[in-house]
Amino acid sequence: MAIATHKLHCWTGVCQIRTDYLAYFHWVEFVATIKNKYKQRSHFGIGIIHGTNASNVGTLWRSAYVLGASYIFTVHRKYKRVTSDVSQAWSKIPLFHYSCFEDLKEHIPYNAKLVGIEMVENAVSLPSYEHPQHAVYLLGNEQSGLGPNVLNLCHDVIQIPGNYSLNVAVAGSVIMYDRVAKIPSFLPDEKFLSSP
Secondary structure, rough: OOOOOOOEEEOOOOOEEEEEHHHHHHHHHHHHHHHOOOOOOOEEEEEEEEOOHHHHHHHHHHHHOOOOOEEEEOOOOOOOOOOOOOHHHHHHHEEEEEEEEEHHHHHHOOOOOEEEOOOOOOOHHHHOOOOEEEEEEEEEEEOOOOOHHHOOOOOEEEEEOOOOOOOOOHHHHHHHHHHHOOOOOOOOEEEHHOOO
């Protein structure tokens, strides 16, 4: 017996799906689970402490915009605009600069968790990490990473699987992709990527 199909909008309002009744009920169950787990719209920022290469910040800025970040930031070293940000992300999400780690800690958004990304023994592996609804992700530079004093003040410490460190902008992009894959997110439309 053929089962009629129906066209319905997913709860994000972004995509449409065609499915049969059985798949529809599975979808409703999935949406209910997600809505129960993430009851409010999430937000996050990501940034670099002691950055040594301005192009890394530009690349991270572009990735942050594409992957739905609310803002990016630098700690200690200010950013000088470079050509690596071809999407003109500076016109779409803000960059904040903090003079030191203590300055960053004092200005973390309410109810947000500071999440350090570092290859250390007690770090949670990224595939098994459950991202907080509101987060501030902190990356160190490729030479010195995040020091013990910084790591001790992070709410969570996570690491990307592998035995070698990644470029800091690449590492940040991997973290953001993992977040988007696990938490329903509102991402910018492709037609706006190159518009000022």
